[in-house]
Amino acid sequence: MPAISSVLVIGAGTAGTATAILLAERGVSVDLVEAKPDLAALGSGITLQGNALRVLRDLGVWEQVRAEGYPYDTLGLRAPDPAGSLLVELEDHRTGGPELPATMGMYRPALALILLERAVAAGAKVRFGVTPSGIEQDETGVDVAFADGSHGRYDLVVGADGVRSWTRRAIGIDVEPEPVGMGIWRVFTDRPASVTGTDLFYGGPSYIAGYCPTSEASLYAYIVEPDQDRSGLSPEEGLAVMRELAEAYHGPWDEIRGSLTDPSRVNYTHFESHVVAGPWNRGRVVVIGDAAHSCPPTLAQGAAQALEDAAVLAELLTGHDDLATVWPAFTERRLTRAQTVVEASLQLCAWLKAHERGDVPGLIARVADLVSDPA
Template sequence: MTRAPRKVLVVGGGAAGNAVTILLRRAGVTVDLIEARPDWHAATGSGITLQGNALRVLRELGVWEQVEACGFAFGSLGMTAPDGTVLHVVEDIRTGGPDLPATVGMQRPRLQQILIEAVRACGPRIRLGTTVESLDQDADGVSARFSDGSRGRYDLVIAADGRNSATRAMIGIADRPEPTGMAIWRIAAPRPEGLERTDLTHGGPAYIAGYCPTSATTIYAYVVEGCRARASVPAESYADEMRALAEGYGGFWPEIVKHIDDPAKVNYTWFDRHLVEGPWHRGRVVLIGDAAHCCPPTLAQGAAMSLEDASVLAELLTTREDWDDRLLTDYHARRLPRVRMVVDASVQLGRWTLDGVRDADVPGLVGRTMNALKETP
């Protein structure tokens, strides 16, 4: 007897949800993808840093050529003094292997657009402006009721609805992101001539100042400071606040500062730590991406960990006959040590900065972590 095609509900149309949808559809799995935002294209954020292990998954998704064409590849990291003097340049570790760049910077909305186009091309049922109202499970599957009053029946539900995942709470997982004590100001800007890699400055008016090229003509720039109460920083002051910090830096910063003039284009975000230590599933509902874990961007590995989740889960779902508790437990067992390593290292780097630890082994921690990520997940 021929088995009916399996049917999966993916909740969330960000990087993790889009990636797992593409991989499952490629294997012939029926997928419904829902996204809470009515405008799926409205990805927030000024830019994203994609290291080799993220690029490896994007190549698996079949979108590497578009990413390469739209992004800005580079292979080194500069350390500079607050006045812009270059103190040291290190070669980045190629975590995706020798045939991929060490790092690609991209405009985050452009990456989202590339993934959306790939999702649409693979033929899932897509519903925007839609959320899950309830999930009822039994031994054979999950019945979902949606915000538009419709219902669906699924063999598996994949919760890819971000760090504030409503699905995570719905299935009784109480873990939530917790602030680490640091916050970041970000803005997209034109790329100054000669800026061809990420440079980081530790010290000066903020804890960290840096930038990343995101295309031939653009960058995103950021400054990191201690958390302030959000109510004390009105949105209309965002440009003034970021500019006041950024004006204390030299090098390319005076050119960047000229473009910090519109508060609507400045993003202010606290750093969070989040890792669900226990199982990432309840019955036939499983977490991936930021719904299961997130970390400060000190290692630029957040998107990579989400994309790897999608790749590993899709591999298990498309190579095993039984979609059972053992499969989802094995998924968790494969992902937890690697994700914990990244989360803990990312938080530790920030903690050393907050505590002013001058003899911290930052190069050693970064090197060990990045070398470990060269291994396929």
């Protein structure tokens, strides 16, 4: 018999819904709770590397993802000169195997909806607008109190509740994300016909200016700047700042900049990073995804690592009959791999902040080699 028969998953993001799907379809009773009232999210895109696509295929949603997203196999490096000169176009690594694209760009809320519908179809019971308020565990299970006054008892609790994880704090893991010293402007807008893959502009007045196609009609574009307090800006002022920063970049940026007209499509966030450097569980409660590790998006591996967490955890939970044997195996398969990705992402940030010409292609290749092997 599997080590568990009932699970509470806290957080309906990528890691949480993937965990719910994999456990529910293997016969585990799954409750999935999400603090937000619905799936509404900031309307930006997401970059899914091949190793993320491999897990999405295992989740049974690959065909829907392919229909909604934009696959591509190249990475361009461009100069911040008046022509936006293409310096090199690299064949991207197919980390999910030769039968999958190297990369898929996608509208983030579309992916969230696909995963949620798959979780419900697999049998997970989903509740929105629900937050836990207390956890008590013993040798046989976990009692969870919710803020709406309800209670539940489970064999296991999975905290997939993001970088500000309530679960992580509730079980006494004293690790919090640290600022990296960079902030990112993102916008979801129209895709020029000339944009058929990701291009990165290194240098100029900002650290990075890049874009990623997300469908035949759309893309998301981003500019990474030194971290600063942008909280006082109105949406209109934020749009103006992004347009001003984008003036330094050309080539396809000249077309993209012309489409930056909707303040509601622009958002700003800070780069942060952390890793829980040790077992990610305390007894029968475990954290995964951004709750356990977060990194700047410089390698576009955040969603991939979250999906790998879910895949490995579900495999071990349903393949072992003793929960105590799950945790050493989970730590062995996930900690070093996630930590290596975080460290590589931070190395890219360090080079950019120091204005050093680091071996970016070499670092990307080393990470690609690591994640090409299934987790």
